[in-house]
Amino acid sequence: MLRCPATFAAIKDQAYANMHAPATAVATTMRTTEELQRIASQVRRDIVRQVHGVQSGHPGGSLGCADFFTALYFHVLRHDPANWGMDGSGQDLFFLSNGHISPVWYSVLARSGYFPVSELATFRKINGRLQGHPTTHEGLPGVRMASGSLGQGLSVAIGAALAKKLNGDDRLVYTLHGDGELQEGQIWEAAMFAAGKRVDNLISTIDVNGRQIDGDVEDVLPLGDLKAKWSAFGWDVLETDGNDMATLLGSLSEAKARAGKGKPVMILMRTEMGQGVDFMMNSHAWHGIAPNDEQLAKALAQLEETLGDY
Ligand SMILES: Cc1ncc(C[n+]2csc(CCOP(=O)(O)OP(=O)(O)O)c2C)c(N)n1
Numbered sequence: 001m002l003r004c005p006a007t008f009a010a011i012k013d014q015a016y017a018n019m020h021a022p023a024t025a026v027a028t029t030m031r032t033t034e035e036l037q038r039i040a041s042q043v044r045r046d047i048v049r050q051v052h053g054v055q056s057g058h059p060g061g062s063l064g065c066a067d068f069f070t071a072l073y074f075h076v077l078r079h080d081p082a083n084w085g086m087d088g089s090g091q092d093l094f095f096l097s098n099g100h101i102s103p104v105w106y107s108v109l110a111r112s113g114y115f116p117v118s119e120l121a122t123f124r125k126i127n128g129r130l131q132g133h134p135t136t137h138e139g140l141p142g143v144r145m146a147s148g149s150l151g152q153g154l155s156v157a158i159g160a161a162l163a164k165k166l167n168g169d170d171r172l173v174y175t176l177h178g179d180g181e182l183q184e185g186q187i188w189e190a191a192m193f194a195a196g197k198r199v200d201n202l203i204s205t206i207d208v209n210g211r212q213i214d215g216d217v218e219d220v221l222p223l224g225d226l227k228a229k230w231s232a233f234g235w236d237v238l239e240t241d242g243n244d245m246a247t248l249l250g251s252l253s254e255a256k257a258r259a260g261k262g263k264p265v266m267i268l269m270r271t272e273m274g275q276g277v278d279f280m281m282n283s284h285a286w287h288g289i290a291p292n293d294e295q296l297a298k299a300l301a302q303l304e305e306t307l308g309d310y
């Protein structure tokens with residue numbers, strides 16, 4: 001992390017980080033729905049620009065989850081980007097299990113002050129900290145678990161949530177998973193464990209976009225009635241619209257209110273893969289391919305630049 005900015009760009013980044021760093025050790029930054037929608041527009045620009053920059057990465061799921069990540073990092077999480085630490089004691093934690101949607105995560109981490117916004121230009125570059133799938137050994141602030149191999153994040157988060165209980169830490173643990181990821185057996189083992197051991201300081205979310213790498217989830221391997229399944233596994237289940245900021249904020253707040261009542265909480269979040277860029281929506285086609293120059297221009301024309309491009 002740049003503590004002594006040496007260039008103008010770094011000074012700008014540091015100033016931005018300071019501006020958005022909570023004034024106290026752990027603070028929740030409250031923003032209006034409209035402000036969050038504007039941030040989400042910039043996050044979407046960051047996503048398509050990162051992926052275009054190296055001609056690889058996963059724009060579809062990232063765009064679909066941009067509203068969720070914006071709500072989480074700019075409104076919900078009680079976190080302290082300026083004083084990042086691996087153990088995160090006294091702070092809410094987030095684990096991304098579907099690590100391929102790293103562009104959206106890197107954008108909100110940078111924009112909320114974990115590392116310089118200019119570092120987004122190093123996405124997927126050799127020797128950089130922003131690897132295609134997040135890792136921990138590069139020491140990127142905000143990342144506590146390597147992900148990309150689907151199915152593992154819930155188990156890790158349960159461990160962290162149990163550690164919080166043992167330490168008398170009343171903060172919460174959040175996770176995100178893909179719907180295709182639910183085809184991994186480890187998810188259901190973890191689901192059973194969390195409910196059986198009353199891990200009620202855990203709020204998980206599924207990106208229910210109905211798509212996965214090779215097609216529609218319904219065609220590859222149907223998931224059935226997800227609400228009934230998670231309820232049967234002992235979770236307290238909510239359903240929401242992940243691309244409507246006001247609805248999403250209400251659901252995240254409701255999920256938080258339901259935490260601590262004996263059951264882990266699950267948010268089934270409907271999203272549209274590629275949300276915000278018309279030609280990337282309505283199919284799985286943009287799960288993991290990069291826009292060319294012309295497509296980038298077309299995408300950016302649909303996304304207002306609100307915070308300034310990196
Ligand atoms: C264990 C494992 N198996 C397969 C893959 C390859 N893979 C990467 S993304 C993906 C699709 C996952 O679908 P979903 O979770 O719905 O993500 P979305 O396409 O909606 O972004 C697959 C199969 C992987 N990363 N890890």
Ligand SMILES: [Mg+2]
Binds near residue numbers: 179212
């Ligand atoms: Mg999916």
